[in-house]
Amino acid sequence: PLSGSSGIIDITAAFTPPATLTNVTASAVKTVGTNPWTTAVTLSWDQTSDAGFVVYIVRRSADSGPDTAEIVVARITSSTTVTYTDYTPASGIEYTYYVSQVSNGSGSELESVRESAAIEVTFGGVIITAVGAAASTTQAALRYTAERLEERVIDEVVYTPLSGSNPQTIRSATRYRTIGLDAALPLDTYSTATQKKNELEDLDAANVTVCYRDNTGRKLFGRISDLTFTDQIPDWWRCSLSIREENYTEAVD
Secondary structure, eight states, X not given: OOOOOOOOOOOOOOOOOOOOOOOOEEEEEOOSTTOOSOOEEEEEOOOOOOTTEEEEEEEEEESSGGGOSOEEEEEEOOTTOOEEEEOOOOTTEEEEEEEEEEEEETTEEEEOOOEEEEEEEOOSSEEEEEXXXXXXXXXXXXXXXXXXXXXXXXXXXEEOOTTOOOOEXXXXXXXXXXXXXXXXXXXXXXXXXXXXXXHHHHHHXXXXXXXXXXXXXXXXXXXXXXXXXXXXXTTEEEEEEEEEEOOOOOOOO
């Protein structure tokens, strides 16, 4: 049989990452005409000139609150699309956004160094926003809310033996929250009461997941489970609203 060993050959490969994107900025913006606060963040950057461009990647993290984990919130495959709007940042918390590009050079996809921008939005009440494609147009801002109830719900069944012995509780592992509030919808400098009522009805009719945010930094994804209105005087409504928490992730991968 043949035996022996080969020599060791050192191979050095040099990869040059794509250029870092320039002029990455974050701006607080309003997204609905009747909204009195800036409740969303729009990012912008200069268009890449890389001929091998594949995708822009937008990541997000926060210093505290519900969004401390870094996630990818957008992958943009058009090189000419150089803006992205995050419609669901929590109030009073600083967020950092990171933007990079991936290009394909010599058959290998490489990611550029990430460029970042930090910003904080603060608003004075409750914002309820549809998630997904309707986020830019379907939302409601509530300025005048009474006590906002957050309730933890645990599914359970209580078994009561016929023998008269003590009952036994069987609990599910499922835990979720509900948010309940009452809000006044008066005529003010931002909208009529009917406009606010219509915004809430549009959210309910959309039958999609919504994001509840308020001025305490609280943030919850769920479905509107109850929505009722009471008319008091012309152009003055009062509503009762409940949102039931549902499983939802903002990460795109």
